[in-house]
Amino acid sequence: MTQGKPQDDEAIIVNGISFSHKDIFDVVDDFYTRIQNDPALKVPFQSVHDWPEHIERLTHFWWARFGGRIYLFNDYNPVAKHFYAGFNRELLTRWLEIFGETLATHLKPDQAKLWKMIAERMGESLSIRNDLLKEEFAALKDKK
Ligand code: HEM
Numbered sequence: 001m002t003q004g005k006p007q008d009d010e011a012i013i014v015n016g017i018s019f020s021h022k023d024i025f026d027v028v029d030d031f032y033t034r035i036q037n038d039p040a041l042k043v044p045f046q047s048v049h050d051w052p053e054h055i056e057r058l059t060h061f062w063w064a065r066f067g068g069r070i071y072l073f074n075d076y077n078p079v080a081k082h083f084y085a086g087f088n089r090e091l092l093t094r095w096l097e098i099f100g101e102t103l104a105t106h107l108k109p110d111q112a113k114l115w116k117m118i119a120e121r122m123g124e125s126l127s128i129r130n131d132l133l134k135e136e137f138a139a140l141k142d143k144k
Contacts, residue, residue: 005071006021012063012067018111027103029055087130100116
């Protein structure tokens with residue numbers, strides 16, 4: 001935790017495939033530039049006011065999820081944040097499309113394939129939990 005931000009070439013191995021910290025940063029940085037230029041996704045992302053901070057936070061998110069050492073505040077709350085951001089399956093499909101294109105631009109095919117699969121699984125999990133939260137809210141409204 002106190003070792004500070006990893007060097008560009010510090011790497012983490014996921015299922016036998018190596019990702020440097022710079023690989024992850026380059027993908028995340030470019031991905032959110034593309035998001036800010038996408039007519040559908042730029043709308044929910046208006047909640048982000050500090051893009052460099054968001055990119056740093058999300059670089060850390062993926063690095064840490066891949067098993068890299070924690071070097072930033074590691075408390076994420078994606079289910080609630082996405083619910084309030086208006087997450088739905090249509091936006092997720094577009095998100096994954098742009099993410100796949102970004103991965104293909106920056107990474108080797110085996111890296112891109114693995115990360116895409118992990119993102120798709122996370123997206124599915126977010127969708128299921130988002131639907132459950134929606135149902136909970138609807139039930140609460142019915143009680144009123
Ligand atoms: C596999 C798909 C996705 C993953 C893995 C993912 C992951 C994340 C994570 C980890 C955060 C930071 C949460 C936190 O700070 O606690 C975040 C923030 C955010 N995500 Fe996603 N996301 C995905 C798809 C989407 C989609 C489809 C939308 C469209 C609504 C979206 C909109 C947002 C917004 C607006 C924020 C910023 C919330 C804020 O801090 O104001 N994400 N995402």
